[in-house]
Amino acid sequence: MIPVLFGRVAIIGAGLIGSSIARAVRERHLAGTLVVADRDAAVCARVRELGFADEVTQSAAEAAREADVVIVCVPVGGAGAVAAEVGPVLKPGAILSDVGSVKGAVLEAMAPHVPAHAHLVPAHPVAGTEFSGPDAGFASLFENRWCIVTPPDGVDGEAVTRLCDLWRAMGANVEVMSAKRHDLVLAITSHLPHLIAYNIVGTAADLEDSLASEVIKFSAGGFRDFTRIAASDPTMWRDVFLQNREAVLEMLGRFTEDLTALQRAIRYGDGEALFDQFTRTRAIRRSIIEMGQETAAPDFGRRAAEKPKHEQS
Amino acid sequence: MIPVLFGRVAIIGAGLIGSSIARAVRERHLAGTLVVADRDAAVCARVRELGFADEVTQSAAEAAREADVVIVCVPVGGAGAVAAEVGPVLKPGAILSDVGSVKGAVLEAMAPHVPAHAHLVPAHPVAGTEFSGPDAGFASLFENRWCIVTPPDGVDGEAVTRLCDLWRAMGANVEVMSAKRHDLVLAITSHLPHLIAYNIVGTAADLEDSLASEVIKFSAGGFRDFTRIAASDPTMWRDVFLQNREAVLEMLGRFTEDLTALQRAIRYGDGEALFDQFTRTRAIRRSIIEMGQETAAPDFGRRAAEKPKHEQS
Numbered sequence: 001m002i003p004v005l006f007g008r009v010a011i012i013g014a015g016l017i018g019s020s021i022a023r024a025v026r027e028r029h030l031a032g033t034l035v036v037a038d039r040d041a042a043v044c045a046r047v048r049e050l051g052f053a054d055e056v057t058q059s060a061a062e063a064a065r066e067a068d069v070v071i072v073c074v075p076v077g078g079a080g081a082v083a084a085e086v087g088p089v090l091k092p093g094a095i096l097s098d099v100g101s102v103k104g105a106v107l108e109a110m111a112p113h114v115p116a117h118a119h120l121v122p123a124h125p126v127a128g129t130e131f132s133g134p135d136a137g138f139a140s141l142f143e144n145r146w147c148i149v150t151p152p153d154g155v156d157g158e159a160v161t162r163l164c165d166l167w168r169a170m171g172a173n174v175e176v177m178s179a180k181r182h183d184l185v186l187a188i189t190s191h192l193p194h195l196i197a198y199n200i201v202g203t204a205a206d207l208e209d210s211l212a213s214e215v216i217k218f219s220a221g222g223f224r225d226f227t228r229i230a231a232s233d234p235t236m237w238r239d240v241f242l243q244n245r246e247a248v249l250e251m252l253g254r255f256t257e258d259l260t261a262l263q264r265a266i267r268y269g270d271g272e273a274l275f276d277q278f279t280r281t282r283a284i285r286r287s288i289i290e291m292g293q294e295t296a297a298p299d300f301g302r303r304a305a306e307k308p309k310h311e312q313s
Numbered sequence: 314m315i316p317v318l319f320g321r322v323a324i325i326g327a328g329l330i331g332s333s334i335a336r337a338v339r340e341r342h343l344a345g346t347l348v349v350a351d352r353d354a355a356v357c358a359r360v361r362e363l364g365f366a367d368e369v370t371q372s373a374a375e376a377a378r379e380a381d382v383v384i385v386c387v388p389v390g391g392a393g394a395v396a397a398e399v400g401p402v403l404k405p406g407a408i409l410s411d412v413g414s415v416k417g418a419v420l421e422a423m424a425p426h427v428p429a430h431a432h433l434v435p436a437h438p439v440a441g442t443e444f445s446g447p448d449a450g451f452a453s454l455f456e457n458r459w460c461i462v463t464p465p466d467g468v469d470g471e472a473v474t475r476l477c478d479l480w481r482a483m484g485a486n487v488e489v490m491s492a493k494r495h496d497l498v499l500a501i502t503s504h505l506p507h508l509i510a511y512n513i514v515g516t517a518a519d520l521e522d523s524l525a526s527e528v529i530k531f532s533a534g535g536f537r538d539f540t541r542i543a544a545s546d547p548t549m550w551r552d553v554f555l556q557n558r559e560a561v562l563e564m565l566g567r568f569t570e571d572l573t574a575l576q577r578a579i580r581y582g583d584g585e586a587l588f589d590q591f592t593r594t595r596a597i598r599r600s601i602i603e604m605g606q607e608t609a610a611p612d613f614g615r616r617a618a619e620k621p622k623h624e625q626s
Contacts (some may be wrong), residue, residue, distance in 0.1 A: 077584075126534050137325045146531055175530075185527045188517055190534030197535075198507055203568045204501055214438040214498045216600045217488075221439050221503030221544060222510075224601060229535060231598040234591035241579045241587055252576055256569075257510055262512055263565055266554045269391075269513055273624035274554055281514040285544040287529045288537060 005166055007032040012060045012082050013049050014038040016128060016233075017099045018073030021138030024170040027139040037063035038134075046134050069166065070094040072110075076100035076238035080109030081097045086291035087113035095159050095267045099125055101186060101236070103150040105181035105243035111152065119159035123149045124182065126190070130231045143171035148178040152167045187247035191240055192255060195248070197229035198237070237252060318479055319374050320345040323380035325373045327351040327360050327397050328546075330412045331386030331440060332450030334364045337483040339453040349377035351447075354399035356448040359447050373398045382479065384422075389413035393422030400426035407431045412438055412547070416463040416492035416501060416555035424465065432472035436462045437495065439503070440484060443544045456484035463492040500560035504553055505568060510542035510562065511550070 009031035011018045018036070025031050035055035036042050037060045047056050057063050064070045064086035074080045079098050091094060096114055100106040103122050114120045127145035129136060147167040151160045164174045177185075204215045205225065215223065241248055265273040321494070322344035324331045338344050349366035350373045351357050360369045370376050376384045377399035378564065392411050403409060409427055413419045416435050427433045440458035442449060460480040464473045476488045489499075517528045517536065521582045554561055579584040 007465050042463060064445065094437055095615050115425070124530055145533065148531070148604055181527075184524065186318075186534060188513075188520070189528050189531050189536040192513065193535030193539060196513065196572070196596055197576060198591050199572045200501075200509065200568055201597050203564070203571045203592055205593060205597050206567070206571075207501070211497065214494075215603055216597065218439055218461070218498055218502050219601050220458065221499060222506030223502040225538065227594070227598040227601055230591075230594035232591075234588050234595075237586050238587040242582055242584055245579055245582070247580060249576065251516070251573075252579075255513055256572070256576075258516045258519075259509070259512045259565075259569070262508060263562065263569075266561060266565075269555055269558070271551050271555055274551040275547050277515050278511050278543070278545075278550050280518060281511055281540070281543035282547075284363050284518050284529065285540040288532050288540055291529055 004032050005030045006068040008035065009033070010035045010037065010063040010070045010086075011036045011053075012070065012086065013073035014061060014134040015236070016041050016075060016132055016136040017125065017141075019050075019052065019073070020049070020127075020139065020141040021071060021073065021137075021170070022047075022255040023137055023139035024142060026052050028169055029165060030169050033062040035067065043134055046163065046312050061089050064094075065089045066091055067094060069097065069163070072096070072098040073098075075233075075236045075239040076102050076106050076243045077235075079106045083110035083113040087115060087118075090115055090118040092117040093159075095163055096120050097163055098122050100243075101190065101240045102243040103148075103182045108180050119156045120147065121151050121155060121160050121163045122179065123147055123163060123167065124186070125167070126186075127172075128232075128295045130228055130233075132233045132236075140165070140171065145172055146175050147172035147194070148162050149174055149176045150182050152175065152179070161189070163167070173271055175303065181218060183244050183247045184250075187244060187251045191244055191248050194229055194232065194237055196255075197226040201230035221311055242263055268276050317380040318346050318475070318482055319492065321348065321380045321382075322346070323348045323350065323376040323383045323384065323399075324366075324386055325350045325376060325399065325491055326387060326446045327384035328357050329360040329445055329449040330438065330454075331384070332363075332365065332410070332447040333452065333454040334384060334386065335360075335453035336451075339365050339454060341482055341532070343479060343482050347375040348380065348579060352391070364571070370625055373599075377407075378402040378428075380403055380407060381497055382410065385409070385413075387412040388546075388549045388552040389415045389419050389556045392419045393426070396423035400428060400431075402593045403428055403431040405430040406472075406520075408476055409626050410434050410436050410476055412436060413526035414503065414553045416461075416495045420465055420492050422504070422521055432469045434462065434464050434468060434473055434476045435596055436476060436480065437490065438480070439501070440485075441545075443541055443546075445546045445549075453484065455480070456472050458485055460485035460487050461495050462489045463495050464489065465492070496557050496560045500557060500564045504557055504561050505564050506548055507542055508554065508565070509568075510539040514543035537575075 009025055011022050013038050022036050026035055033054050036047050037057050040059055044056050044058055060082055070086055072079050107122050116191040125142050125147040127141050169173050322338055324335050327349050335349050338347055346367050349360050350370050351369055357369050357371055360366055373395055385392050420435050438455050438460040440454050466614040480487050
């Protein structure tokens with residue numbers, strides 16, 4: 001049995017990520033006591049039924065009191081409010097962390113509420129599915145996935161190490177970088193792809209009725225996979241774009257410039273420009289395969305095959 | 314055993330699609346004699362080694378002579394030239410078809426070369442992988458995939474029926490529609506998704522060196538699946554965009570307008586607009602699942618899991 005890493009672990013927010021952490025912590029015996037808080041009474045009731053927590057409460061403060069590590073798992077727009085609630089009750093030496101897809105804005109929102117005797121160590125597990133809620137989580141979600149830890153300047157090194165150990169114990173590969181760097185990298189690897197997917201599915205939804213139904217019928221040509229991303233949680237993604245505004249706008253600007261050049265090549269029949277562009281993109285694909293970051297099936301950072309039953313319902 | 318549908322079947326072009334048709338025809342005993350032509354001597358040699366054809370030749374005309382059905386499987390920009398080559402030798406009652414992703418321009422390019430005693434019945438199997446060449450094909454590629462048949466006005470009904478039967482015998486679901494309609498539907502379900510994928514991967518390739526390497530490392534957040542599409546055959550896709558220019562520019566125009574609206578919402582912090590857009594796209598996803606057009610794993614119209622060995626090499 002892997003040794004217990006923390007005495008009391010509190011998870012605030014029992015959605016896909018929060019409930020997956022809870023399941024992983026429990027399955028791998030990483031906590032003496034596991035507390036899950038969710039402000040939604042129905043979610044709390046469901047967590048009790050699912051039985052993956054030792055204690056369940058609607059109060060974030062109650063969960064965080066006496067906890068050794070508190071992980072905030074709410075949409076990034078809500079992280080500051082949760083920090084304000086739990087900050088005053090954090091015990092000396094407690095680690096406060098989160099799982100948000102944006103790190104700069106979240107750090108800014110949470111930091112003012114963290115007492116000097118506690119340690120704020122934000123993190124972002126790059127993993128997920130397009131499903132939401134406590135039923136959607138599973139213990140293996142983080143296995144062989146990256147977890148990016150973004151410690152603020154001057155934070156206690158021991159706290160950072162302990163949080164990294166927790167993520168490794170859940171199966172993740174840990175990388176440490178600055179919040180600013182994280183937000184720029186994720187803007188192009190994750191945020192922009194999601195924005196584009198939401199957008200193209202929206203464009204299709206606005207087509208004349210008869211055309212829209214044929215788009216659905218023949219969606220297998222590429223479009224279908226965009227619809228999978230575009231089914232992701234709207235609240236989470238709204239917050240991501242609002243909170244990582246600068247980096248997303250920067251990458252979106254570059255993307256649009258490039259797309260305009262391609263559009264021009266199509267309009268003027270410039271086959272050479274198209275061929276050149278379509279050829280050089282193969283090199284990037286090769287790099288990804290060489291780095292072992294590819295699996296047999298594309299999944300948009302998700303693990304769709306493990307949870308297909310949700311789609312049938 | 315399924316009865317032989319055609320005496321002599323000629324496949325012109327032994328790439329992914331051509332070699333898959335050849336394998337399917339052979340495996341299901343759909344032809345008395347199966348001839349494969351490819352103008353590339355090395356490809357012909359490889360087809361002989363792979364052994365999925367009765368005859369192999371570099372001459373399209375030689376393959377087409379005496380054939381009951383000739384299927385042109387070359388990038389759409391080359392379909393006219395192949396038609397010019399095989400047209401004069403087509404025997405009375407022969408069916409000339411293709412597999413191009415664009416139908417209007419291909420029909421226009423091929424039609425002038427078809428003698429009155431033969432029948433031009435273009436088709437488009439909506440299936441593929443990101444791999445190319447005679448080794449990439451497999452007999453089950455078309456199973457449960459759509460094949461869209463686009464007969465020109467006034468073409469012999471019996472010829473259309475026979476071509477549809479051939480595709481059904483290879484496991485495909487057949488849909489008949491006009492070339493114009495096909496091109497509009499595919500512009501949004503397939504061509505635009507490919508263009509966007511090529512574009513975002515190109516944008517990433519232009520990033521500062523250190524950033525680009527991190528993009529590759531953390532590509533699992535969504536970007537990685539775009540790189541899969543962007544590894545598709547550059548010649549084929551160059552031709553698609555040149556040949557389906559009008560429909561692609563129309564759909565690209567709509568896409569860009571919508572993306573500009575999203576960009577503005579991000580810039581001005583309009584969370585409500587973002588949330589509304591991200592919510593309504595879920596309905597399209599639901600429709601696709603309800604129509605049974607979804608499988609557990611996303612694959613961009615591909616069957617990646619069946620051919621992962623290519624990626625290891």
